[in-house]
Amino acid sequence: MTPLPRILLGVFMAVAPLLAQDTEQEKEQAEKEPANKGVRSVWKKHPSFRAGDWLRVDFRARFQLDWITRDPETKPGGGLFDFTRKRLAIEGTFLRWFEYEVSRELSETDFPWKDVYGNFKLNRSVQVRGGRFRIPFSQDQLTGPTNLDFIDRSRIADRLAPNRDTGAMAHGSFFEGGALKYQAGYFFNDGDNAADRNNNRTGENTAALRLTGRPLSKSGLFGSLTLGGAFNRAGVPEGLVSLRGRTTGKETFFSEVFVNGTRMRTGAEFSWTPGPFALKAEFISVREQRLGQGLRQEDLPDLLERGWYVYGTWAITGQNKARGLARGRGWLLGGKNRFGALELAVRAESIRFASDTNAGRPSRTQRAANILQTSDRAWTFGVNWYANQWVKAQANFTREYLEDAFRAPIQGVNLYWVYKYRLQLSL
Amino acid sequence: MGRRICGLAVVFAACAFGQTAEDFFSDKVLHDIRITIHPKDWNALVENYLDNTYYPATLEWRDLVIENVGIRSKGRTSRRATKPGLRVDFNRYEEQEFLGLKAVLLDNNVSDFGMMRERLASILWREMGLPAPRETHARLFVNGKYMGVYTLLEDTDKRYLRQWFKEDSGWLYEFVHRDSYRFEYLGSDPEAYVPVLFKPETNESHPEGEVIAEMLRVINQSSDQDFPKAIEEYLDVKAFLTHMAAESYVAEWDGILSDAGVNNLYFYRFSGGKRGMVLFKDKDLSFNGIEYEVLKNAGNNVLMRRLMAVPDWKAFLYDEIRRAAALAGATDGLLDQQVQVIYGQIREAALADELKECSNGVCPVYESNAEFERHVEFLRDFARKRADEVVRQLGLMQ
Numbered sequence: 001m002t003p004l005p006r007i008l009l010g011v012f013m014a015v016a017p018l019l020a021q022d023t024e025q026e027k028e029q030a031e032k033e034p035a036n037k038g039v040r041s042v043w044k045k046h047p048s049f050r051a052g053d054w055l056r057v058d059f060r061a062r063f064q065l066d067w068i069t070r071d072p073e074t075k076p077g078g079g080l081f082d083f084t085r086k087r088l089a090i091e092g093t094f095l096r097w098f099e100y101e102v103s104r105e106l107s108e109t110d111f112p113w114k115d116v117y118g119n120f121k122l123n124r125s126v127q128v129r130g131g132r133f134r135i136p137f138s139q140d141q142l143t144g145p146t147n148l149d150f151i152d153r154s155r156i157a158d159r160l161a162p163n164r165d166t167g168a169m170a171h172g173s174f175f176e177g178g179a180l181k182y183q184a185g186y187f188f189n190d191g192d193n194a195a196d197r198n199n200n201r202t203g204e205n206t207a208a209l210r211l212t213g214r215p216l217s218k219s220g221l222f223g224s225l226t227l228g229g230a231f232n233r234a235g236v237p238e239g240l241v242s243l244r245g246r247t248t249g250k251e252t253f254f255s256e257v258f259v260n261g262t263r264m265r266t267g268a269e270f271s272w273t274p275g276p277f278a279l280k281a282e283f284i285s286v287r288e289q290r291l292g293q294g295l296r297q298e299d300l301p302d303l304l305e306r307g308w309y310v311y312g313t314w315a316i317t318g319q320n321k322a323r324g325l326a327r328g329r330g331w332l333l334g335g336k337n338r339f340g341a342l343e344l345a346v347r348a349e350s351i352r353f354a355s356d357t358n359a360g361r362p363s364r365t366q367r368a369a370n371i372l373q374t375s376d377r378a379w380t381f382g383v384n385w386y387a388n389q390w391v392k393a394q395a396n397f398t399r400e401y402l403e404d405a406f407r408a409p410i411q412g413v414n415l416y417w418v419y420k421y422r423l424q425l426s427l
Numbered sequence: 428m429g430r431r432i433c434g435l436a437v438v439f440a441a442c443a444f445g446q447t448a449e450d451f452f453s454d455k456v457l458h459d460i461r462i463t464i465h466p467k468d469w470n471a472l473v474e475n476y477l478d479n480t481y482y483p484a485t486l487e488w489r490d491l492v493i494e495n496v497g498i499r500s501k502g503r504t505s506r507r508a509t510k511p512g513l514r515v516d517f518n519r520y521e522e523q524e525f526l527g528l529k530a531v532l533l534d535n536n537v538s539d540f541g542m543m544r545e546r547l548a549s550i551l552w553r554e555m556g557l558p559a560p561r562e563t564h565a566r567l568f569v570n571g572k573y574m575g576v577y578t579l580l581e582d583t584d585k586r587y588l589r590q591w592f593k594e595d596s597g598w599l600y601e602f603v604h605r606d607s608y609r610f611e612y613l614g615s616d617p618e619a620y621v622p623v624l625f626k627p628e629t630n631e632s633h634p635e636g637e638v639i640a641e642m643l644r645v646i647n648q649s650s651d652q653d654f655p656k657a658i659e660e661y662l663d664v665k666a667f668l669t670h671m672a673a674e675s676y677v678a679e680w681d682g683i684l685s686d687a688g689v690n691n692l693y694f695y696r697f698s699g700g701k702r703g704m705v706l707f708k709d710k711d712l713s714f715n716g717i718e719y720e721v722l723k724n725a726g727n728n729v730l731m732r733r734l735m736a737v738p739d740w741k742a743f744l745y746d747e748i749r750r751a752a753a754l755a756g757a758t759d760g761l762l763d764q765q766v767q768v769i770y771g772q773i774r775e776a777a778l779a780d781e782l783k784e785c786s787n788g789v790c791p792v793y794e795s796n797a798e799f800e801r802h803v804e805f806l807r808d809f810a811r812k813r814a815d816e817v818v819r820q821l822g823l824m825q
Binding site: 238258293294295296361363365366367368406 | 465467494521522
C-alpha cells in the first residue's frame with residue numbers, strides 16, 4: 001500500500017465516528033435554516049462548494065481495499081492485497097439546467113478517466129448527456145461500484161455489457177415518480193469492457209436503447225418492482241476481437257475468436273426492493289457476426305454469448321433497502337443506526353459462450369464453425385456491513401464451475417473458489 | 428464426404444482406410460501435405476514468422492483430413508517469411524491425435540540446399556542404434572499454393588520416448604544454445620541451467636534442474652579418478668560417444684562440438700534415476716565437408732575433453748567412428764544409395780520449388796536449381812569419400 005492511501009485510510013477511520021451526528025436531527029435543522037443564497041461550503045455526506053443556487057461543486061472520493069485469495073491458487077504469490085479503487089471526482093450543477101461529473105481513477109492506467117460528461121436538463125422528461133459515461137445497458141453495469149451488493153459485478157455485466165464510452169444520449173422519465181424511464185444514445189465505440197487485451201476498442205458506432213418501468217408504482221408492496229429491456233448494436237471490425245470470458249478471479253476461460261460484422265446485445269432486467277429485501281435478476285444475450293472468418297473465408301455461424309443472474313439480499317438489521325443502507329454518520333455512538341446495517345446476499349449466475357449452430361464437430365479454435373461450448377456457473381455468498389454512510393465492509397465467497405476444463409485457468413481443473421474481502425471508504 | 432468421415436475418425440487414431448503413422452512417415456514415396464488456413468492467418472504467420480503464435484488450420488494427407496489443428500512458424504536460424512518451417516500440433520485446440528501423433532514438424536530445408544541432409548543423418552543415427560525421428564519428404568501446399576519441398580519429421584515427444592525407451596515419465600529437455608557454452612559448471616543454482624539452457628519438454632512443473640546442476644558439477648569438478656564412475660551415474664556415456672561418433676562422421680558443425688558452443692541436442696533423463704541420454708536434434712547443417720575435421724573442437728568441450736582422457740572411452744569413441752564409416756559405406760554404400768533414392772523422389776518437386784534458397788539467400792529459381800543439383804552432387808561425393816577420409820584422420824590421430 002502506498003503512503004497516501006494509507007494515511008487517508010487512517011484519517012477516515014479516525015474521523016468518521018467523531019463526525020457523529022444524528023441524520024434526522026441534521027435534516028430538521030436544515031429545514032429550519034433559510035435558503036442560503038451566498039457562497040458557502042457544506043460537508044454532509046461529502047464536501048461541497050455552493051454559490052447561491054446557480055453553482056454546486058461536490059467533491060467525491062472513493063477508496064476500496066481488497067484482499068483476495070483463491071483455491072486453487074491460479075496466480076503466483078498467494079493472497080493479494082489490492083487497492084482496487086482510488087477514485088476522485090467532482091460533480092454538481094450549474095444554472096439549474098446543467099449537471100456535470102468528472103472522475104478519475106488513480107489506481108488504473110488502462111482507462112483512468114471514468115465519467116466525464118455534461119448533462120443538459122430541460123425538464124425531467126427531456127435531458128441530453130454528452131461526454132464519456134456508461135452506455136445504457138444492464139442494471140448491474142449501470143450501478144456505481146460504491147453501491148454494488150457484491151464486490152464484483154455479475155459475470156454478464158462484467159463481460160457482456162459494454163461499460164463506458166464517449167457519445168451522446170437523450171434520456172428522461174415520465175409519469176409520477178419517474179415510473180417510466182428511457183435512455184437512447186450513440187457512442188463512438190463499444191465500451192471499455194469490449195476492449196481487447198491491448199486496450200484497443202473493438203466496436204464502433206454503437207447505438208443503444210434502454211427502457212425501464214415500474215408498472216405497479218402505486219402499489220405499496222410492489223411499488224419498487226422494476227422491469228426493463230435494453231438493446232444495442234455496434235459494428236465490429238475483422239479480427240481476433242470478440243468478447244471473452246473471464247472468471248471472478250480475472251482468469252480467461254474463453255479466449256477471443258475471429259469476428260467480423262456486427263455485435264448486438266439484448267438484455268432484460270428485473271428489480272424489486274421490498275423493505276429490507278432486494279431481489280434482482282438480469283438476462284443478457286450477445287450475438288457477434290463472423291462474416292468470412294472460416295478457413296476458406298466462408299461465413300461462420302454467429303458467436304453467441306449469453307448469461308443470467310438472480311440474486312437476493314436481506315438486511316437482517318431491518319433497514320429499508322430502497323432508501324439505502326449506507327446511512328448515518330455515527331457508529332457505536334448511539335442513535336438507531338449505531339451498529340449500521342448488516343446484510344446477507346446470495347447470487348446464482350451463469351455465462352455461456354458458443355456458436356449459433358451446433359452442426360459439425362465442436363472445436364475450440366478461433367475459427368471453428370461449431371465452437372465448443374463452455375460456461376462459467378457461479379454461486380456467490382456475501383455479507384455486507386454498512387457501518388455508516390462512508391464506511392462499508394464486504395466479504396464474498398464465490399464458487400465457480402467451468403464447463404470446459406481444457407480452457408480453464410489450470411488445465412483439467414473445473415472448480416474454483418475465490419474469497420474476497422473489501423473495505424470501502426466513500427465521500 | 429468419405430474424406431470427411433475418415434478425417435473425423437483419425438481423431439481417435441484409427442482410420443477406416445487403415446493408414447498408420449508408419450505410412451505417414453514412409454520414405455518410399457514423396458508425400459503431399461495440404462494445409463488450409465484462413466488467408467489472413469497465413470499472412471499473419473508469414474509477417475510474424477519470428478513469433479510462435481498458433482493459427483487454426485486443416486491438414487490433409489492422402490484421404491485423411493484432420494481439422495482444428497494448430498500451426499506455427501518454427502526454426503531458429505532457418506526461420507523464413509518466404510518459406511516458413513512449420514510445427515503442426517494436432518492437439519493444440521482439441522484432445523485429438525492424428526495416426527497416434529500429437530504433432531509433426533515440417534522443415535523448410537532453406538539451409539540445406541540439397542534438401543536431404545537431415546534425413547540422411549537420421550538414417551545413419553538409426554543404423555548406429557541410436558534414437559532418431561522418422562523422416563521423409565513432402566510437397567507442401569498451403570491453400571492450394573505449392574510451397575515447395577519440406578522434410579516431414581516426427582516430434583520428439585512422449586510418444587517418441589515410449590517408442591524408443593518404452594517409458595515416457597522421465598525428464599526430457601531441449602538444449603537452448605548459448606554462445607560459447609561448452610558444458611561448463613555455472614554453480615549449484617538449478618535456475619542457472621533450467622530452463623535457460625535445458626528447457627523442460629516434460630515434467631514442466633517439476634523440472635528437477637538440481638540434477639542437471641549436479642551432472643555439470645561432476646563433469647567439471649570431479650577428480651580424474653572419480654570422474655569415470657561419477658559421470659556414468661548421470662550420463663549413458665557409451666550412447667553419448669556413439670552420438671558424437673555419428674556427429675563427427677557426418678561433419679556436423681552445428682552440433683555439440685560446434686565452433687559457437689554446444690547446440691542441437693535433446694537430453695532425456697530416465698525415470699527412476701539420475702541417468703540420461705543425449706538425443707538427435709536438427710542435423711540440417713551436417714555434411715559440412717568431406718575433409719571436415721573429425722572431433723573438431725573436442726578439446727574445447729569440457730565433457731568431451733574429460734571423456735577422451737579416459738583411455739577406454741577414447742578407444743570406444745574411435746571404434747564407433749570407424750563403425751559409422753563402415754555403416755555409411757563408400758560407393759554404393761548406405762548413404763550413397765540413400766542419396767540416389769531421395770534424389771529420385773524429390774528432384775522434380777525440388778526443381779519446381781521456387782521458394783528454395785541459394786547459399787547467398789533468395790535467388791532466381793534457375794540459380795537455386797543449379798545449386799540444388801550441385802549440392803546433391805556434393806552429398807553423393809561425401810557419401811562415397813567421407814569414410815576413407817575419416818579413417819585416414821583417425822589414423823593420424825592415433
